[in-house]
Amino acid sequence: MTFPFFNGGKNRDQVFAVDLGSRTTKAVLLERRDNAFSLTRFTVQDAPIYDKAMPQGLLTEHLRAIMDNIQPKTRQVTLAIGAGDSVLRSTEMPLMPVDEMRQMLKFNSKTHLQQDLRDYIFDCYIVPPRAQKQLEPSKAGVAKYKVWVGGARRELLTTLESSVRAAGLTPSQITLSLLGPVNALEFSQPEAFNKDVVALVDMGFKSTAISILADGELCLSRSVDLGGDRLTTGLAEAMNITYAEAEGIKVGMPQEVEGHLQPLVAPLGRELRASIDFFEHQRERTVNKILISGGAARSEFLVQMLHAELGVACKAWFPTEGMNLALAPQQMTEIEQVSSVLAVAIGSAAMTVG
Ligand SMILES: Nc1ncnc2c1ncn2[C@@H]1O[C@H](COP(=O)(O)OP(=O)(O)OP(=O)(O)O)[C@@H](O)[C@H]1O
Numbered sequence: 001m002t003f004p005f006f007n008g009g010k011n012r013d014q015v016f017a018v019d020l021g022s023r024t025t026k027a028v029l030l031e032r033r034d035n036a037f038s039l040t041r042f043t044v045q046d047a048p049i050y051d052k053a054m055p056q057g058l059l060t061e062h063l064r065a066i067m068d069n070i071q072p073k074t075r076q077v078t079l080a081i082g083a084g085d086s087v088l089r090s091t092e093m094p095l096m097p098v099d100e101m102r103q104m105l106k107f108n109s110k111t112h113l114q115q116d117l118r119d120y121i122f123d124c125y126i127v128p129p130r131a132q133k134q135l136e137p138s139k140a141g142v143a144k145y146k147v148w149v150g151g152a153r154r155e156l157l158t159t160l161e162s163s164v165r166a167a168g169l170t171p172s173q174i175t176l177s178l179l180g181p182v183n184a185l186e187f188s189q190p191e192a193f194n195k196d197v198v199a200l201v202d203m204g205f206k207s208t209a210i211s212i213l214a215d216g217e218l219c220l221s222r223s224v225d226l227g228g229d230r231l232t233t234g235l236a237e238a239m240n241i242t243y244a245e246a247e248g249i250k251v252g253m254p255q256e257v258e259g260h261l262q263p264l265v266a267p268l269g270r271e272l273r274a275s276i277d278f279f280e281h282q283r284e285r286t287v288n289k290i291l292i293s294g295g296a297a298r299s300e301f302l303v304q305m306l307h308a309e310l311g312v313a314c315k316a317w318f319p320t321e322g323m324n325l326a327l328a329p330q331q332m333t334e335i336e337q338v339s340s341v342l343a344v345a346i347g348s349a350a351m352t353v354g
């Protein structure tokens with residue numbers, strides 16, 4: 001079986017997508033209503049705790065709990081896996097069918113990705129030629145094209161597939177959480193997606209995903225090992241309190257501990273600045289907007305800290321704002337609170353909608 005990271009099946013009436021975050025699992029159900037997709041259900045649940053690799057039984061049990069909550073009619077599921085479990089790189093390759101590209105990468109990842117990724121399964125997205133100037137022909141005279149390559153360990157994909165099947169589902173698509181916010185923006189705010197130069201920052205628990213888009217093209221994507229967990233751990237150490245106490249303070253009264261938080265947020269600010277500088281230098285365009293999603297986006301204080309750190313307007317964004325909502329009244333009152341953490345799940349579902 002192949003695992004399309006970039007393009008899923010089309011023509012569905014329901015799309016069920018699950019974002020397997022390292023701290024919380026987010027799931028959404030989109031349903032076709034009058035020819036447009038509406039968000040009809042969502043859930044955010046604690047992710048299972050495990051040591052290194054998630055045991056199959058635990059994931060199956062977890063997926064069953066998610067299904068109980070979402071009650072999908074479809075048996076097909078789209079899963080988003082985290083940056084720790086996957087790679088996403090851009091490279092240049094001669095134009096050829098994607099299947100051939102995947103074979104080439106399988107046997108020669110080092111040449112194309114500068115990293116020996118044995119036992120990985122790859123998928124490729126060829127950036128449409130109109131969006132890129134055809135690159136200089138190589139010495140052999142073959143023009144090369146920009147290609148985004150996604151990859152994940154075969155072993156992980158096999159475990160995911162069997163866990164999903166044991167829960168009574170079919171894995172229609174396994175995608176990368178790094179691509180989630182980008183696809184969510186295209187789906188919910190196509191205008192901003194197509195016209196702006198924007199940095200999307202999804203700050204999660206273990207890591208933060210940084211994507212820079214210009215006129216609808218993904219120009220830069222990277223993941224930084226810095227997330228909410230680092231902030232809480234750092235705060236606990238600096239104040240000599242427990243992790244749980246530090247978490248409570250971070251969420252409940254961050255303004256009281258600004259002096260401790262600032263040096264913990266600064267490294268992320270520096271990573272973001274480096275990515276923006278790199279992009280601006282390469283493309284000669286300016287990033288004038290940073291949209292923040294993930295758990296940290298729930299904190300206006302953190303968003304403002306990043307703004308101060310970078311000097312570029314930072315804003316929490318809510319992918320559900322541009323979408324049709326057909327939620328039960330209870331979920332309708334909750335959606336504003338959780339919208340920004342659903343970015344990856346919504347983007348993964350949107351990718352399957354096509
Ligand atoms: N109001 C808040 N203020 C500050 N931080 C918050 C708030 N709400 C949640 N967080 C933080 O968000 C983090 C979890 O975010 P999220 O659910 O996006 O992570 P994840 O997707 O599970 O992780 P990853 O993407 O790294 O795998 C936690 O560290 C939590 O402390």
Ligand SMILES: [Mg+2]
Nearest residue numbers: 021022204344
């Ligand atoms: Mg996440």
